[in-house]
Amino acid sequence: MPAFCYHRPATVEEAVGLLAEYGSDAKVLAGGQSLVPLLALRLSHPEHLVDIGRIDGLAAVDDGPAGFTVGAAVRHADVELSPVTGRAAPLVAAAMPHIGHRAIRNRGTVCGSLAHADPAAELPAVALAADAEMVVRSASGERTIPAADFFLGYLTSALDETELLTAVRFPSWPRSTGGSVAEVSRRHGDYALVGLAAVVGVGDGGRVERAALSFFGAGATPVRVTEAEQVLVGEHPDPAAFAEAADVVTKSIEPPGDNHATAAYRAHVAGVLTRRCLAEAAGRATGGGA
Amino acid sequence: MRESLMGKYVGARVNRVEDKRLLAGAGRYIDDVSVPDMLHAAFLRSPYPHAEIGSIDLTAAQALPGVHLILTGEDLKSRTYPFFGTLNFPRFYQPTFWALAVDRVRHVGDPVAIVVADSRRLAEDACELIEVDYEPLPGIATVEQALDADRAVVWPKSKTNLHYQASERFGDVDAAFAAAERVIVETFDQHRHSNQPMEARGIVAEVDPSSGEMTIHASTQSAHMVKWCIALLTGRRPLRRVVRQMISQRDHTKAIFKGMADYLKATPAMVAALKEMAPVMLKQNVTNVERTKAMNGAFVGLMGRDPKTLPAALAGDVGGAFGAKTAVHREDVAVCAAALELGRSVKWIEDRNEHLTVGSQAREESVDLAVAVRHDGTILGMRARLTIDSGAYPGFPYGGAVIAARLARTMFPGPYRLPALEFHSRIITSNKATYLPYRGPWEIETFVRERMLDVVARQLGLSRAEIRRRNLIGDDELPATMVTGPALDVRMSARRVFEKAMDVTGADDWEKTRAEAFAAGRRIGMGFATYIEAAPGPPGYMDNVGPGFSAMVDREPINAVLEADGTVTLHTQQVTHGQSHETTLAQLAADQLGVPMEVIRISYGNTRTAPFGLVGTAGSRAATFASGAVLLATKGLRDRIVDLAADLLEAAPSDIVVEDGRIHVAGTPSIAVTLADVAHAAREKGDEARGAARGDEAIRVSELFDGGAGGWSGATHVCFVEIDLDTGLVKIPRYVVVEDCGEIINPAVVDGQIRGGVAQGIGAVLYEKSTYDDQGQFQAGTFMDYLIPTAMEIPDIEIHHVETPSDVFANYRGVGEGGAIGAPAALCNAIEDALSDLGVRITEQHLPPARILELAGVIPTLSPSR
Numbered sequence A: 001m002p003a004f005c006y007h008r009p010a011t012v013e014e015a016v017g018l019l020a021e022y023g024s025d026a027k028v029l030a031g032g033q034s035l036v037p038l039l040a041l042r043l044s045h046p047e048h049l050v051d052i053g054r055i056d057g058l059a060a061v062d063d064g065p066a067g068f069t070v071g072a073a074v075r076h077a078d079v080e081l082s083p084v085t086g087r088a089a090p091l092v093a094a095a096m097p098h099i100g101h102r103a104i105r106n107r108g109t110v111c112g113s114l115a116h117a118d119p120a121a122e123l124p125a126v127a128l129a130a131d132a133e134m135v136v137r138s139a140s141g142e143r144t145i146p147a148a149d150f151f152l153g154y155l156t157s158a159l160d161e162t163e164l165l166t167a168v169r170f171p172s173w174p175r176s177t178g179g180s181v182a183e184v185s186r187r188h189g190d191y192a193l194v195g196l197a198a199v200v201g202v203g204d205g206g207r208v209e210r211a212a213l214s215f216f217g218a219g220a221t222p223v224r225v226t227e228a229e230q231v232l233v234g235e236h237p238d239p240a241a242f243a244e245a246a247d248v249v250t251k252s253i254e255p256p257g258d259n260h261a262t263a264a265y266r267a268h269v270a271g272v273l274t275r276r277c278l279a280e281a282a283g284r285a286t287g288g289g290a
Numbered sequence B: 001m002r003e004s005l006m007g008k009y010v011g012a013r014v015n016r017v018e019d020k021r022l023l024a025g026a027g028r029y030i031d032d033v034s035v036p037d038m039l040h041a042a043f044l045r046s047p048y049p050h051a052e053i054g055s056i057d058l059t060a061a062q063a064l065p066g067v068h069l070i071l072t073g074e075d076l077k078s079r080t081y082p083f084f085g086t087l088n089f090p091r092f093y094q095p096t097f098w099a100l101a102v103d104r105v106r107h108v109g110d111p112v113a114i115v116v117a118d119s120r121r122l123a124e125d126a127c128e129l130i131e132v133d134y135e136p137l138p139g140i141a142t143v144e145q146a147l148d149a150d151r152a153v154v155w156p157k158s159k160t161n162l163h164y165q166a167s168e169r170f171g172d173v174d175a176a177f178a179a180a181e182r183v184i185v186e187t188f189d190q191h192r193h194s195n196q197p198m199e200a201r202g203i204v205a206e207v208d209p210s211s212g213e214m215t216i217h218a219s220t221q222s223a224h225m226v227k228w229c230i231a232l233l234t235g236r237r238p239l240r241r242v243v244r245q246m247i248s249q250r251d252h253t254k255a256i257f258k259g260m261a262d263y264l265k266a267t268p269a270m271v272a273a274l275k276e277m278a279p280v281m282l283k284q285n286v287t288n289v290e291r292t293k294a295m296n297g298a299f300v301g302l303m304g305r306d307p308k309t310l311p312a313a314l315a316g317d318v319g320g321a322f323g324a325k326t327a328v329h330r331e332d333v334a335v336c337a338a339a340l341e342l343g344r345s346v347k348w349i350e351d352r353n354e355h356l357t358v359g360s361q362a363r364e365e366s367v368d369l370a371v372a373v374r375h376d377g378t379i380l381g382m383r384a385r386l387t388i389d390s391g392a393y394p395g396f397p398y399g400g401a402v403i404a405a406r407l408a409r410t411m412f413p414g415p416y417r418l419p420a421l422e423f424h425s426r427i428i429t430s431n432k433a434t435y436l437p438y439r440g441p442w443e444i445e446t447f448v449r450e451r452m453l454d455v456v457a458r459q460l461g462l463s464r465a466e467i468r469r470r471n472l473i474g475d476d477e478l479p480a481t482m483v484t485g486p487a488l489d490v491r492m493s494a495r496r497v498f499e500k501a502m503d504v505t506g507a508d509d510w511e512k513t514r515a516e517a518f519a520a521g522r523r524i525g526m527g528f529a530t531y532i533e534a535a536p537g538p539p540g541y542m543d544n545v546g547p548g549f550s551a552m553v554d555r556e557p558i559n560a561v562l563e564a565d566g567t568v569t570l571h572t573q574q575v576t577h578g579q580s581h582e583t584t585l586a587q588l589a590a591d592q593l594g595v596p597m598e599v600i601r602i603s604y605g606n607t608r609t610a611p612f613g614l615v616g617t618a619g620s621r622a623a624t625f626a627s628g629a630v631l632l633a634t635k636g637l638r639d640r641i642v643d644l645a646a647d648l649l650e651a652a653p654s655d656i657v658v659e660d661g662r663i664h665v666a667g668t669p670s671i672a673v674t675l676a677d678v679a680h681a682a683r684e685k686g687d688e689a690r691g692a693a694r695g696d697e698a699i700r701v702s703e704l705f706d707g708g709a710g711g712w713s714g715a716t717h718v719c720f721v722e723i724d725l726d727t728g729l730v731k732i733p734r735y736v737v738v739e740d741c742g743e744i745i746n747p748a749v750v751d752g753q754i755r756g757g758v759a760q761g762i763g764a765v766l767y768e769k770s771t772y773d774d775q776g777q778f779q780a781g782t783f784m785d786y787l788i789p790t791a792m793e794i795p796d797i798e799i800h801h802v803e804t805p806s807d808v809f810a811n812y813r814g815v816g817e818g819g820a821i822g823a824p825a826a827l828c829n830a831i832e833d834a835l836s837d838l839g840v841r842i843t844e845q846h847l848p849p850a851r852i853l854e855l856a857g858v859i860p861t862l863s864p865s866r
């Protein structure tokens, strides 16, 4: 591992001050579950690491009127084990068991996963499906970025090098809405070959009012397949509709191929997951919320 | 009688002695070794599969503070001897090469320079500052490319990438094929994968600054092998100094020659082997002059070496090897050369990226097979052609690929009646990392044979059990001889083991079960594989590898020592690395001596104290060889103890009983002496009672065991799968192994060995692949790319033991490799069974989910074939 200068700021101000000072020579260190392997392989050579793990204000999970907010120092496991998550952010709760192994969830952070913007990771797709907002600070102030504008490319987010993602905010979970996360991975705990975070909102007439199909492992960023979502809106949430949506997904999605699976495989499984997740999400929506 | 089975420990699930240390984190692995003033090494490695090295600029790296030494391949020419081929076969080319690349790199990860610095980090920093000009050459990544005359040659001196060819016929092959009612033809492929022990490689070359003497701490399967190979390849001096030294130590030189003469006089088998090999050796000496020069230079260098400067080697706890540590690696030689140059200790610990890239790769083989059968399933003969991709640099001291080829040919009939076999072998060289032995290096024979039996059964409309029943050799036909040579003695139980496996699993009713499941929309399958394993094989088995091999390796030494304090130490050349020898050998010794196990200590891995043997722990040999040697040596020790105790107790030796470490006259247990009393008495009595005891040892007994009757292990694996054709995921709800390894010393250890092997076999099929692209670029350098199965992927493995009793001495046989031999075939057979209604025929071994869906026709076929 190359040498670096280690900083452990106590406040957000201090942290963003360091980022402003060192710019592209600095990297934020959160749970280290993605960054440290890159350092060990010498694929990243930051001169400064800014460890945000001890900043008090960032360690909270909050369920308020503004939604479900997860601070940047909050570990996956904290969210997974929090009694609030399942009710306030069921899609996040559904994603949690799929993220690596318990040991990784004990260290890795929710915001780190979003900032890292790995297209095969669960949480970016979840954020996209749930219309989450990123709360971002720099020395020059705070801004919020909708998930739809946040993931720009492979391991590339809208954050610039002086910005810290301080929290992610999931809007309050609507009524009569169900979510489902499913994926296929080679082994337990691996990143998904392809996965899906799906949301189905059912209106009073029993028809689909809102659908989100957000795939991971299916492109350079998490991918919403809006054509398939539109197929569902206004339909009864039944197997025929799900199968039609799945067909659209398989035909329109353009996933990558690699040594773990071909593009054709991923497109096929994306369709399979569409059927499975929609059935589960719709069941949850009509069965009373989450 | 089966005396040993009646012991207190042998046969029991005794807790592992080593666990107390290892589970508490108190093991001493290679990275735990730290010596004063130690420096750290890192290697600069080639990013290219194949390239000419233009210039190497070290200036910036050398200027980095904390860097002590950088050596390149050019530098090693005056400091080391090159690696050379040690084996002799016709039509076999063995390249000569240096520890670091000279002029050319031949695979991704080929070491180009070694940097020694104050810390590993600094050494790696310096590697990044070295500038190498590479002129890329086309890479050889497939057999087709290797054999394409228009493509590059990996070793220009050989003019071809085909480095080994052999054709042999056993039995009347033409008659067999002429009599055939059907000839069924298929080609099977197995992909490159890798040993991947938990502990990768590593070495600490400790140099005593006052004397310059070197002690090598190694993570190895054989300490003596490390010592002698490093002695052979390092410490190069100009020839005139070597000669001067030889003259100045004339008596020593003479003694070496006399030693060799005595050895040959005492070993007529070796003389015969040398005679047999002489024409081949002569021819190789003339045609491969480079090798002749290298070999002569290294051996003369070794003879002209002051024996006081020979290194010692130490192995501590070894975190697995699976064959990878049977070799002395290029990095080992570079590290030792650097340490000798600096006169300081140097440590190198291989990281996982290095281990995946260059540590040890194996198994990339294919077989073209034709089987001559009758309609009733009787096998009349086979024609097979084996091709192995051995990578660029062969292993040292022997190339794994040629050994695997020789063993696969020998084992090809397995436990079946095979009257005729034609077997061709080819080994090609490519721009890939070194091929080394991997747990059951000849496993391809079982994969191919068991896969083919299913194919043949289906073609003939027989059940898969039926075709095996028709051809498996039964008890009533034993003893028998395999058409390739090895003898099958009456303990060979494959047929009985197979029947028990069918019983235990209800396999004969399977077709019905499967049909019902298919009807219910569940895609289930069952497959089995039967094999025997030469663990260690019949007497002389190793001669199937090459002339003289048995004479060389079939001599297992044990020194049994009664220490002054009444404890017993067994010195062995075995280097246990997961096989639990500290437990099993102690069980045998404790029962034999009549003492509690705690009294026994197993001492291994230290060339200063271990008796000499180059093999170490490999080839599932220890169960027979080391066990037998322990029984012989502790029997001798017990006799001496009883004699001395008889004196002390004023009784006849025949009346003496040893129980729980107390020695008394039969019938009067209250008057007893202890081992410490006997030790004291021995030391009082002096030389005659003490054997070859040294220092404060009380009695020492040394024995050599030649393997006795040897014998076979064997098993039938039965694998059940359920496949999800939406996703291609394969579940293994049940996995059964029925095995026979003779008398079991410790069932828990046997079970552990089997489970580990099966896990690796499952890994090969569903997860593990050392992927190269078609240019030879390596693509599986992390555990995100190279997938090892975890506890979540491996099912509970149900194990049933068959113990075939016998009066044979040391009726214990190895089980180290079998699990990994049987599992790939059993799993692939089960997968094909689950897809049988789709007409799927599986001819490859690696079946990740995308491939399953391709085979089933769910998605278009785009995966590369290998």
Ligand SMILES: Cc1cc2nc3c(=O)[nH]c(=O)nc-3n(C[C@H](O)[C@H](O)[C@H](O)COP(=O)(O)OP(=O)(O)OC[C@H]3O[C@@H](n4cnc5c(N)ncnc54)[C@H](O)[C@@H]3O)c2cc1C
Binding pocket: A027, A028, A029, A030, A031, A032, A033, A034, A035, A036, A052, A072, A098, A099, A100, A101, A104, A107, A108, A109, A110, A111, A112, A113, A114, A115, A116, A118, A120, A121, A122, A123, A159, A163, A164, A165, A166, A189, A190, A191, A192
């Ligand atoms: C074996 C293994 C398996 C895994 N499996 C999965 C999986 O299945 N699914 C999955 O989603 N993840 C998986 N992960 C990754 C894990 O979830 C990571 O922890 C996570 O993706 C990154 O979070 P982190 O806190 O560890 O970030 P770090 O590793 O500390 O940082 C990652 C990157 O994000 C930047 N960063 C981090 N936090 C911030 C911030 N607040 N503001 C700005 N930039 C920031 C860092 O500078 C760095 O570039 C796995 C990891 C391992 C080691």
